[in-house]
Amino acid sequence: MRNFARCCAAFCVLALSGAGSAARCSEAFTTNQPADSLSFVDLATMKAVAEIKIGGKPAGIALSPDGAKAYVTAPDSKELVEVDAVSRTVTRRLTLGGGPLGIAAHPTRPEVYVADWYAHKIFVVDTKTFAVIADIPVGQSPSGLAVTPDGRLLLSADRDSDAVSIIDIASRARLASVAVGKRPFGITIDSDGLRAYTANVKSDDVTVIDIAARKAVGKVATGRRPYAVALARGRGFVTDQYGGTVTVFDLATLRPLKAIDACDHPEGIQADGAEGNVYVACWGDDFxxxxxxxTLTVTGKAVVGDGPRAFGKFLR
Incomplete structure (x- = not known):
């Protein structure tokens, strides 16, 4: 059973990175901030199958390329926490200091990148030694992070700079800062690595970035306080925290299509590997x-721990 779980995890993550087209993720991990925990949800049955203590008010999450490890940021304890996703146990903890929040994993390198909200930089952590090997200055209060599918670039939503940093991973150099809407938080890159989408909390919109040109090329109006963006079936899906909705828009025209009634404070959002479903963490409703x-309809829900955020990539 464990070997089967590992195979499913690896296949699903390959699909998420663009290497596969038919995989559907089998499991979700939600960081439950007030509960200090991590919930494991079986997506076939939409039921939570386990919950483990993390501590430090966990928020951000990323998975290793093979899906065997989950990396969780714990802002209150200023830590990065490693979880064995198969045995469902905490395996290592690393004190970073500052305010670790957003996190992203490299698709091939043994590295994760952690945004430090207070020190305005990104920690580069070697996942083999579980040690910080570099830090990269960015804009003010970096939040969401995302890596291009080819592993060349890292993008950081710099909330209090109203901008996105573009970083060359090999040289650790900040190549550009792109002006976006007000207070960008979540950031998502498409499967081709061509465009990025930021959820701008203060201006109630999404900015579309042409990554190669290093400039904003579009804007989409959303509901109140957009948190993060998912992409599926040629559409964008945005969690509107204060609106309790998910705004849906067409990726080609950037035209809003619908506001789906969702839940109390929808936050983390991600599409599965086949883009067959989109999953939303509901902070206020604990599911x-x-x-x-x-069809743009809600088709299921799973009860999880208190205050799920799932800020990052949480499906395998």
């Missing part, structure tokens, strides 16, 4: 929501 990206 994980499943949305059909074709």
């Amino acid at each position: 994980l929501l499943r949305v059909n990206p074709d």
Whole structure:
């Protein structure tokens, strides 16, 4: 059973990175901030199957390329926590200091990148030694992070700079800062690595960035206090924290299509590997929501721990 779980995890993560097209993720991990825990949800049954203590008010999450490890940021204890996703146990803890929040994993390198909200930099952590090997200055209060599918670039949503930093991973150099909407928080890159989408909390919109050109090329109006963005079936899905909705827009035209009634304070959001479902962490209602990206309807929910955020990539 454990070997099967590892195979499923690896296949699903490959699909998420663009290397596969038919995989559907089998499991979700939600960071439950007030509960100091991590919930494991079986996506086939939409039921939580386990919950473990993390501590430090966990928020951000990323998975190793093979899906065997989950990396969780704990802002209150200023730590990065490693979880064995198969045995469902905490294996290592690393004190970073500052305010670790957003996190992203490299698709091939043994590295994760952690945004330090207070020190305005990104920690580079070697996942083999579980030690910081570099830090990269960015804009003010970096939040969401995302890596291009080819592993060349890291993008950081610098909330209090109203900008996105573009970083060359090999040289650790900040190549550009792109002006976006007000207070960008979550950031998502498409499967081709061509465009990035930021959820701008203060201006209630999404900015579309042409990554190669290093400039904003579009804007989409959303509901109140957008948190993060998912992409599926040629559509964008945005969690509107204060609106209790998920704004859906067309990726080609950037035209809003619908506001789906979701839950109390929807936050983390991600599409599965086949783009067959979109999953939403509902902070206020303590459940994980499943949305059909074709019919734009809610098709299921799973009860999880208190205050799920799932800020990052949380499906395998």
